[in-house]
Amino acid sequence: MTRPEGEVVRAAGCVLWRHSPHDGRLEICLVHRPKYDDWSHPKGKLKRAETPLAGALREVEEETGHRCSPGARLPTVRYLAQGRRKEVDYWAAEATGGHFAPNSEVDRILWLSPTAAHNRLTHPRDQQLVDALLNLLHAA
DSSP: OOOOTTOOEEEEEEEEEEEOTTTOOEEEEEEEETTTTEEEOSEEEOOTTOOHHHHHHHHHHHHHSEEEEEEEEEEEEEEEETTEEEEEEEEEEEEEEEOOOOOSSOSEEEEEOHHHHHHHOSSHHHHHHHHHHHHHHHHO
16 A cells, blocks of 8 residues: 555554563563564554554554553654654553564564663664653552
């Protein structure tokens, strides 16, 4: 599907988190996309007539194999991707179960401490989402 020039590409995703099964500490899931050789949060383009939250939950499950319970909305991220404006809506989401299997979009996932996730993320805009999640969870 081609988009008219100047139209914003809409996408959605989640900052997926859990309590470690080993020590109960907070862990954040990052995905590795071989096409871009980057580490990011699970996200993807919305399908026609799909709501951002539904798209975010679908993308998390497709990319990580994990189901999740959505929480608070996180900041919307806006940037240029291949010369086109992109807008990604994000939610905090707690993992509720599932199992990762490599696929064509994501070949690896990592569950990392917030500090390690912050350092592993490729783009500063994704690092800001870790900060937003921590602020949200500490306020709760």
